[in-house]
Each structure stands twice: as C-alpha cells, then as structure tokens.
Amino acid sequence: MVNLKPQRPKFLALAVIFVISLSCASPGAAADILVAAASDLNFAMKEMITAYGKTSGDRVKLSLGSSGNFYSQIQNGAPFDLYFSADVGYPQKLEGAGYVVPGTRYRYAIGRIVLWVSAQSPLAVTQLGMQVLLDPSIRKIAIANPRHAPYGQAAKAALVRLNLYDRVKDKLVLGDNISQAAQFVHSGASDIGVIALSLALAPPMKARGRYWMVPTDAYPLLEQAAVVVKGGRNPKGAKDFLAFVRGPTGQAIMRRYGFTAPEAASRR
Numbered sequence: 001m002v003n004l005k006p007q008r009p010k011f012l013a014l015a016v017i018f019v020i021s022l023s024c025a026s027p028g029a030a031a032d033i034l035v036a037a038a039s040d041l042n043f044a045m046k047e048m049i050t051a052y053g054k055t056s057g058d059r060v061k062l063s064l065g066s067s068g069n070f071y072s073q074i075q076n077g078a079p080f081d082l083y084f085s086a087d088v089g090y091p092q093k094l095e096g097a098g099y100v101v102p103g104t105r106y107r108y109a110i111g112r113i114v115l116w117v118s119a120q121s122p123l124a125v126t127q128l129g130m131q132v133l134l135d136p137s138i139r140k141i142a143i144a145n146p147r148h149a150p151y152g153q154a155a156k157a158a159l160v161r162l163n164l165y166d167r168v169k170d171k172l173v174l175g176d177n178i179s180q181a182a183q184f185v186h187s188g189a190s191d192i193g194v195i196a197l198s199l200a201l202a203p204p205m206k207a208r209g210r211y212w213m214v215p216t217d218a219y220p221l222l223e224q225a226a227v228v229v230k231g232g233r234n235p236k237g238a239k240d241f242l243a244f245v246r247g248p249t250g251q252a253i254m255r256r257y258g259f260t261a262p263e264a265a266s267r268r
Contacts, residue, residue, distance in 0.1 A: 068148025
C-alpha cells in the first residue's frame, strides 16, 4: 500500500477528530451537545445541526472521524453525548459494555460506496465499473483504512469479492477516515477512489467529478447506528437531537445525501 501524506484540507476533515462549533444558542441555553460522527456524515450532519439550531436554539459541537477511533475514545472516557457510527457493530459493543444509555440505540441509515473520479479523468468508470481499477494508468487508489473505518472495510470487501484486491493492493492509499480518502482523490493526490455516496453527492465533489455505484452485493451491508453515550454531560440534549434526526426534517436531509432508511433498504 502507498503511504501518502494528507493534503491541506479544502473541504473535508483530515484529522481523526476536528470540532466545528455551530453557535445558535441564546443566553442561558443548556450545555452544548457534543456529537461524534462518522465522517461520511460530514455534510449531512452539518446541515442537520444548522436546521436543528434554528428550531431548538441549542448549540451542537460536531467531531468528525472514523467510527473505530471514536469507539476507542468513548471507551477511554471521551465526553461525547451522542455517537453516530458508520457500523452498527461499534454501538452494539459499547452497549454491551455499559457505555450507552439503555434503549437509545437507533439504526439511522444504510450507506453506499461508489467509485469516484474527477470530471477530467479519462477513466471509463461508468462503462467498466470496478474493472477500471486494472487500468495501467492508475497509480493510486484511495480508500479509507479498513482497520478502523467501516467504509474502508466495505471497499476492501468489494475488491476481494470482485477478485481485484490482490491485483491492486499495492496501489491503495489509505485515508484515516472516508473523508480523508475522498480528499485524496478530490485533490488529485489519487487517481481514483472508493468513497461514500454521501460525499459524492455533496456539493464540492458533485461539482467536480462523476461516480459509479458499487453493487450492494459486493460488500457487507453498511448499517449505521447512533447511541446516546452514558456519562455525557447533556443527555437530554442528546436525546432531543437524536429525535430530530429521526424526524421528518432529519430524514429528508439523510435522503438528500443518498442514505437509505434501514427499514426501506433492500439487497436486491
């Protein structure tokens, strides 16, 4: 696998965690709601927080990163109120270990992965699909790190399932999270990338590239879940924000970024 230093961020998070403060609170408002979210939610969650702030007056602080890293941080006492994981498995483990407020686990979405290239790329992505990765002109292929990023795990699974992994593994460039993988290909540091559909549909990438949907039977279901973290400083605010995500405005935002509601998802 290729080692690639992170590029200076243009629109996506490049660190494991970064905090965005969206100040909508009025004087005397409750404590901030601290949200840890998988980086595939980058744009959807920011839009969600803005909409929530307008109706509630509460202030949310958002940290974006890989689900696996957040899982470890919560075990080590990170003071998050809410955790949105790109893999239902991490919240389930936290729940089993007693780190979660009982009854708060919520499957909020099914994610999808896509093959993305810049609009100027000559690669015939829509015609060849994943087989385009065998094109000899490709030097670097960006994916998220499968060790702790669910979207990276999905990308690797698809490569293995389609008998491509052993043929392209030396060209893989691993982003710490899916946002960093997307930044690698968006910036031109990688020739092509397997990224989240939610990022491909976001304005910065939608305007500058094109994508091909990886078939859902090529990788395990990307079932995503959220939990209220036990020991957080604002449990009421966390539950209120989660209720907003589950409501009509929150669900409309999720659909706009390509997320499917779990109950509506189909593998066929």
